[in-house]
Amino acid sequence: MLSLDRVGKTYPKGVHALGGVTLDVELGEIVAVIGGSGCGKSTLLRAIAGLDPPSEGAVVLDGERITAPHEKIGIIFQEPRLLPWLKVADNVGFGLGNLPKADRAAQIATALRRVGLTDKASVWPRELSGGQAQRVAIARALVPRPEVLLLDEPFSALDAFTRTDLQDHLLDLWADAKPTLILVTHDVDEAIVLADRVMVMRPRPGRIFDEIEVDLPRPRDRQSAAFDFVKRRVLAALDRSLNRAPTGAEGEPKAAAGAALWW
């Protein structure tokens, strides 16, 4: 289990980016984090990854405090960040430790097959499309079999079609080993398609403002009424988190904005 205990972050220049985030995530759970720009989502994710340890509080994975990158935690960034001097296959195998050649090749081949890029194994990253490159990045992150996979707006640079494609793909891959996924996104649909829980954050300092369970069976139909219902709830929470009038029909604007203030 992954536990965040009052995780706070103040950057050296005095920016109070995170103000005490407490959150427990069960193994295999998919949590989406959503919120306005600059509300500390990336900071939170980087703290969990151990890339930028928190200045207050603690990130604890299976009883172990995370202060540096950990083998059980993988991360996928907004950009694929493939190493341009390695062929696709070697990029996928980048996180594999010392293994016999055959094992290594087998694991890489499996990972590439799972993301549907077997034919690109010996191609340079520059020769991939954006969506393909991000799939390679996903394969690279999954190959070491992380227990927790963090994703920071992984599909935001892709076109809408590729994005939904990769969302479905990610779910497929997740179903294999069922790691914990923590996904930062700007896309409400993406959050609801993927997550068991959507955390809405609010800024200055960043903290969790609201939490919405997504109790829909998978695969989820983006067109269904139930989906739409959850979407409205998330959008309303998002609006309140930004002290804005809600976009949905329900709720009076004044009351909603007021409701945000007590937090």
Place this chain on the structure above:
Amino acid sequence: MTLAGDRAKELLSQPATPQNLARLVRPMLGLVLPVTLAVLWELIVRMGWATGRLAPPPSVVFATFVDLARTGELQRHTLVTLWRVGAGFGIGVAAATCIGAAAGYSATVRRLVDPSIQGLRAIPSIAWVPLFILWLGIFEASKVTLIAVGVFFPVYLGLMSAIQSVDRKLVEVGRAFRLTDFAMVRRILMPAVLPAYVISLRSGLGLGWMFVIAAELMGASEGLGYLLIDGQQLGKPAEIVAAIVAFAIVGKVTDWLIVLAASPFLRWEDVVRQD
């Protein structure tokens, strides 16, 4: 370079459509001007419109070149010059790589050494010659030192700034995969820096050739630079031009050797250059 070879093969194996012909011919365009001028000058001298005494026509230069090669003079002088450039280049590159890598990697080292090196860089290297001669004598040591100094600066600068401008995002990938410092250097920093490093080696080598001429012009009994002076003092312009041609050839060949040695490691870069 293997790439060029592959490309040539690929071109040759294709049917000779007008487009393919154009692709073969286009690189040759650069030869049109010099060849035309050379042929023109040859004709003018042959026709007796000019004596060609001070500016020998290509045929005379070629004859002189062959002559020098037949007596072994050309090889002897070339080897001496090559040795000087090789030694100076080796020393300069070794020093520049160590100091440049340290300064690129560690901000403390950079703060410590970079201002001094930048200060020294402002001095035209030739200005050191009298001092080097006083310290090291007029023979090989002072020449090699001058070349090493000339090579040092571009390589140092190139390597240091390349290390500093390594994409932090890729370094972070290394961190996320828990690379040790050593693995980080070997698996991320070195490959990331290599293209810029090779470029700096090439410009360092170019300067090395420039400084070897300077060193040899200022006093030498052997070397291609000596051949230049010899040709001047004996009034043999064809010998001067032959020596210049020799410089051009060895300069180009050594540059090409660097490119060749690096090309297996830089093939990933070629992907963009192809078109």
